[in-house]
Amino acid sequence: MARARQGRAEITRQAILDGAATAFDLGGFEGTSLSDVVKHAGVTKGALYFHFPSKEALARTLMDEQFQVAEHLPAVEDPGLQTVIDLTHRMAHGLRTDVRIRAGIRLVIEFGSFTHPDPTPYDAWIDTCRSFLTPAQQRGDIHPSLDVQNLSTLLVGAFTGIQVTSHVRTRREDLHTRVTDLWNFLLPTIVPPQRITRFHPTGTPETAPPAPIR
Numbered sequence: 367m368a369r370a371r372q373g374r375a376e377i378t379r380q381a382i383l384d385g386a387a388t389a390f391d392l393g394g395f396e397g398t399s400l401s402d403v404v405k406h407a408g409v410t411k412g413a414l415y416f417h418f419p420s421k422e423a424l425a426r427t428l429m430d431e432q433f434q435v436a437e438h439l440p441a442v443e444d445p446g447l448q449t450v451i452d453l454t455h456r457m458a459h460g461l462r463t464d465v466r467i468r469a470g471i472r473l474v475i476e477f478g479s480f481t482h483p484d485p486t487p488y489d490a491w492i493d494t495c496r497s498f499l500t501p502a503q504q505r506g507d508i509h510p511s512l513d514v515q516n517l518s519t520l521l522v523g524a525f526t527g528i529q530v531t532s533h534v535r536t537r538r539e540d541l542h543t544r545v546t547d548l549w550n551f552l553l554p555t556i557v558p559p560q561r562i563t564r565f566h567p568t569g570t571p572e573t574a575p576p577a578p579i580r
Contacts, residue, residue, distance in 0.1 A: 379417045382407045386424040387469035395425055395476050428470040429477065429487055446502035447557070448565055450495050451549055454525055455569035458541045461529055475530070488526075492518045507564070508556050517556065524548055542568075 385407025389398040400421055404411055418424045460467035474487040495518035502508050508517070528548060532541040549567035557565065 375417075378409060378413055382409055382414055382417055383424070383427065383466065385409070387428055387466040390425065390428065390469040390473055391465050395421070395473055425473050425477070428466060429473050431466060432470045432474060432487060432491075444501070444505075445498045446505070447499060447507050448570065449498045450502075450521065451565060451567065452569045453494075453498075454521075454545050454548070455542060457525070458529070458538075458545050461533075462538050462541060471529070475526070488522055491522045495521050506558065507561055509558060512556060 382403065385405070386398075386403045388406040389402040392398075393402065398421070400411065400414060403421070403424065404414055407414070418427070457467070461471060477484045478488060492515070496514055499508060499514045499518055503510065503512070503514055508514070525545070525548070528544045529538065529541060532538045532544050546567050546569075549565075553562055553565055553567060
């Protein structure tokens with residue numbers, strides 16, 4: 367009986383997060399009320415408050431999910447530069463197919479703006495990139511003269527700008543193309559010429575499995 371209650375509670379919690387994602391995706395943080403969340407989630411306000419004490423708690427949960435994107439990559443024996451390429455395409459795929467990722471990224475950008483400056487999500491992404499690029503440089507896949515921390519910071523900033531521009535111009539229809547452009551221009555600059563054929567700017571196929579549109 368207790369297990370059944372826990373199962374129902376988790377279903378309700380996920381429904382609330384889905385509803386909140388839909389509301390935040392449409393209206394952003396400031397433009398979304400808890401009534402909007404309740405409407406999209408199909409739950410009562412009492413159920414919402416049982417799981418989340420505030421609108422900010424909902425937003426933080428959705429933003430925290432963005433830190434877990436790397437965990438869903440296929441197991442990589444020796445993570446490196448291709449892992450980062452695949453991660454950018456994985457994120458692009460999620461932005462196009464998953465409302466929770468779209469909402470989380472929108473909230474990250476809003477909370478990292480002038481109104482609610484919070485560098486934490488960006489710092490986490492930069493650290494993730496650096497953790498993959500450092501071993502890549504150690505085995506000769508990245509020019510030894512490059513600062514991996516600076517390169518990771520550049521990549522996160524570039525991807526953020528690319529996905530925002532793609533959203534405004536094409537509703538992200540061209541996002542994978544624009545991410546591929548980023549790597550086509552960047553790889554010859556950061557990779558020694560004799561090693562550049564090892565890398566696939568379009569990402570490896572297994573990094574973008576079909577996902578249901580939420």
